[in-house]
Amino acid sequence: xxxxxxxxxxxxxxxxxxxxFLAMAAGGAIGWGRSRRRxxxxxxxxxxVSTGAALAVILSVYEYEMLGTIWADAVAAVGMKFDASxxxxxxxxxxxxxxxxxxxxxxxxxxxxLTTATGLFAATCLxxxxxxxxxxxxxxxxxxxxxxxxxxxxxxLEFRRRTRIISVFVTYEKGRxxxxxxxxxxDHGAQIIEVQTDKRGKKHTxxxxxxxxxxxxxxxxxxxxIATLPCVSSVEEMVP
Numbered sequence: 001x002x003x004x005x006x007x008x009x010x011x012x013x014x015x016x017x018x019x020x021f022l023a024m025a026a027g028g029a030i031g032w033g034r035s036r037r038r039x040x041x042x043x044x045x046x047x048x049v050s051t052g053a054a055l056a057v058i059l060s061v062y063e064y065e066m067l068g069t070i071w072a073d074a075v076a077a078v079g080m081k082f083d084a085s086x087x088x089x090x091x092x093x094x095x096x097x098x099x100x101x102x103x104x105x106x107x108x109x110x111x112x113x114l115t116t117a118t119g120l121f122a123a124t125c126l127x128x129x130x131x132x133x134x135x136x137x138x139x140x141x142x143x144x145x146x147x148x149x150x151x152x153x154x155x156x157l158e159f160r161r162r163t164r165i166i167s168v169f170v171t172y173e174k175g176r177x178x179x180x181x182x183x184x185x186x187d188h189g190a191q192i193i194e195v196q197t198d199k200r201g202k203k204h205t206x207x208x209x210x211x212x213x214x215x216x217x218x219x220x221x222x223x224x225x226i227a228t229l230p231c232v233s234s235v236e237e238m239v240p
Contacts, residue, residue: 023054023130053127
């Protein structure tokens with residue numbers, strides 16, 4: 001294992017290629033699960049992000065080596081100063097533009113894509129670590145990220161299913177119908193935490209925060225109670 005780590009820290013064609021493949025594999029391992037769930041950024045996106053970040057770090061190392069050897073005379077002549085870390089740091093700043101494109105606000109006021117954006121940032125950092133030949137960091141970090149995105153996903157869904165506080169997005173006919181909806185929620189034994197209303201054309205919408213009763217914690221029952229009201233056109237639970 002020590003020999004492999006020492007090999008990755010060398011600056012040869014073979015070690016550089018190995019770093020790039022390591023970055024690609026780490027990004028692909030993360031992107032595989034995202035691709036299976038048909039997320040905006042999938043297998044190839046994560047692989048390219050990690051590989052690109054590795055390229056930025058390797059290029060920084062290369063320029064640092066060249067400025068200290070072959071280009072040393074030219075550097076001394078012009079008095080140029082170079083900080084190799086700044087070049088690689090641009091990979092972190094650059095991923096912000098790509099990650100921002102995965103974050104969207106849906107019609108029901110729900111923000112989606114935050115997990116994908118943070119996953120791309122993590123893949124960028126993985127690629128930078130692989131580009132630096134830091135195998136001891138890449139392996140455990142990849143395992144932790146995959147565990148967070150894949151293994152903890154069902155656990156998070158189960159936690160949301162059991163929570164007593166929910167938010168629902170309701171579309172209804174007339175402005176005064178919100179009072180009927182709120183009364184139905186109260187009759188179900190639940191408590192209304194907050195209400196945000198809006199009007200879209202002829203339709204009225206509302207985002208309602210609800211605290212369910214201890215003896216009636218079923219989300220589907222609450223949604224059914226609201227959906228059966230004659231004035232309600234549609235209702236759905238807001239799950240980020």
